[in-house]
Every structure is written in structure tokens, then in C-alpha cells.
Amino acid sequence: MKEILKNEMKLEFISKSSNEAFARIAVAAFASQLDPTIEELADIKTAVSEAVTNCIIHGYDHKHGIVKISAKLKENEIIIEISDKGKGIENIDEAKEPLYTTKPNLERSGMGFTIMESFMDKMEVESILGLGTKVTMSKIIKPKEEEEQEEFQMLIKD
Amino acid sequence: MESNFYEEDKLLVFTITDEIDDHSVQMIRRKADYEIERYMPKRIIFDFDRVTFMDSAGIGFIIGRYKFAKMLGAKLELSNLTQGVRKIFEMSGILRLIPVAEIY
Numbered sequence A: 001m002k003e004i005l006k007n008e009m010k011l012e013f014i015s016k017s018s019n020e021a022f023a024r025i026a027v028a029a030f031a032s033q034l035d036p037t038i039e040e041l042a043d044i045k046t047a048v049s050e051a052v053t054n055c056i057i058h059g060y061d062h063k064h065g066i067v068k069i070s071a072k073l074k075e076n077e078i079i080i081e082i083s084d085k086g087k088g089i090e091n092i093d094e095a096k097e098p099l100y101t102t103k104p105n106l107e108r109s110g111m112g113f114t115i116m117e118s119f120m121d122k123m124e125v126e127s128i129l130g131l132g133t134k135v136t137m138s139k140i141i142k143p144k145e146e147e148e149q150e151e152f153q154m155l156i157k158d
Numbered sequence B: 001m002e003s004n005f006y007e008e009d010k011l012l013v014f015t016i017t018d019e020i021d022d023h024s025v026q027m028i029r030r031k032a033d034y035e036i037e038r039y040m041p042k043r044i045i046f047d048f049d050r051v052t053f054m055d056s057a058g059i060g061f062i063i064g065r066y067k068f069a070k071m072l073g074a075k076l077e078l079s080n081l082t083q084g085v086r087k088i089f090e091m092s093g094i095l096r097l098i099p100v101a102e103i104y
């Protein structure tokens, strides 16, 4: 069956830390069209916050730059791409390790990628040194009728 | 963020009322460190009851305050962790290091 593209949006903003809240709230508002639970929405907000913060503090090192977000809604899934044209990551596997951080003195904990990975269903990182970084993540949002159906099936099972 | 100092117990309680991310944590950190140095408490509690959002910036913040408190000979505790906040702290393993005081 052909996949139906349901909706799509793009967002661009400058790398100011005050835009972190704006970005996660905007994506959450867009995602709410899939009727997620409060917890699913909180997971999406957190993952977006992590990726956007990384662009600002690591990618651009607090210097001026543009952060781009694109989000797509499919039947029961949201796919989010967050990218910068900053300094890039030398070793992606190492960067994804829990507790790995290049800024420990600035009270970073190295948990950003681990949180994105566990709060979303899929996460992929592409990066080229000197050119930038793109994080693509997706999450399945189960339609609520389906869940109700399942609950109903459970109820009438025995 | 609000703070209350209880002289008898040398207890300093911070009630965080903001979302905690890389942006907001800078102001929260400045205020916390200022108050800690001012009162030199023996016990510090961060209350998360009113925190509606927190990302990994909260982990770095608490580890930083834990080290600072330790240096000054004070004990750090967390309180009223909301579901989202708990989820983030649990991932980091800091709850094995820092006690959660349900009532204080």
C-alpha cells in the first residue's frame, strides 16, 4: 500500500537559546494533530529540545547560525528532522554513548542522544565535520480508536 | 524559582517554577548558587512539584549543585519529582546518588 503523506511543516530560526522552548512547543502543537497522549507529547517535546539545544551549543558553539526543523505526519507516525550547518561531529558512535560530552565543564551530562533514542522510536544522526549535523527521529503515535478497540477485545476475551 | 531558608534546621528549599532547559537553567543556576553561598545551609532541597518540563539540562544542573553542596559540606536532596522529571533523572542514574525526600 502506498504511504499517504498527511501533513508537513518546516521551521527555521536563529541559534538563540530562547528559541529552544519555541521549537519544542511548535513541534508539539503540530504533532497534536495525531492525537498523542500527554506522555507521548512530552517525549516528543523533550527529544526536540535535546536536538535543538545540541545545534545551538555544540553545532554553532553559541555563535550565530540557523537551526532548521522539518516535521512530517504520516498515518500514525511523526518524523522530525533537526539540522544545523555548524561544526559537525567527528565520531558519531562515540557522541551517542551515554555520558559522553565534550562540554563537561559547562554542566552538560552527555545524556542528550540517549534521551532522544529512548523517547523516540527511531533516531539517526548524520554529520560531516565542518558542514553540519542532521538528526532524524520518528515516533509511532497509535490511533486512539485502535487502542480502544484493543481494550474492548481484552474485555470481551473471556 | 522561589527559595525559603529555615534557620533552625539550616535548611534551604528551592521551589523551581520554570521549565528547565539549557536557556532557563542559566538563571536558575545563578540564583541557586547565590542563595547557597548566602545562607550556607546544611541541607538543600530542590522541589520539582511545579516543573512542567525538563530536559538533560536538569541532570547537569543537579550534578553541578551536588558537587557544590558537597564542597560546602551540605546535603542535597530532591523532592516532588513529577513523572516527566523522574523519567529524565532515572535515565541518568543520579537517583542512586541523590536522595528523594517526599516530605520535608
Ligand SMILES: Nc1ncnc2c1ncn2[C@@H]1O[C@H](COP(=O)(O)OP(=O)(O)OP(=O)(O)O)[C@@H](O)[C@H]1O
Residues within 6 Å of the ligand: A050, A054, A055, A056, A058, A059, A060, A084, A086, A087, A088, A089, A095, A096, A100, A101, A102, A103, A107, A108, A109, A110, A111, A112, A113, A114, A133, B056, B057, B060
Ligand atoms: N549538533 C551538533 N553539532 C556538533 N556536535 C554535536 C551536536 N550534537 C551533539 N554533538 C556532540 O555530541 C556530544 C553528545 O551529545 P549529547 O546531547 O548526548 O550530550 P551533551 O549535549 O554533551 O550533554 P547533554 O545533552 O546531556 O546536556 C556533545 O557533547 C557534542 O560533542
Ligand SMILES: [Mg+2]
Residues within 6 Å of the ligand: A050, A053, A054, A111, A112, A113, B056
Ligand atoms: Mg545535548
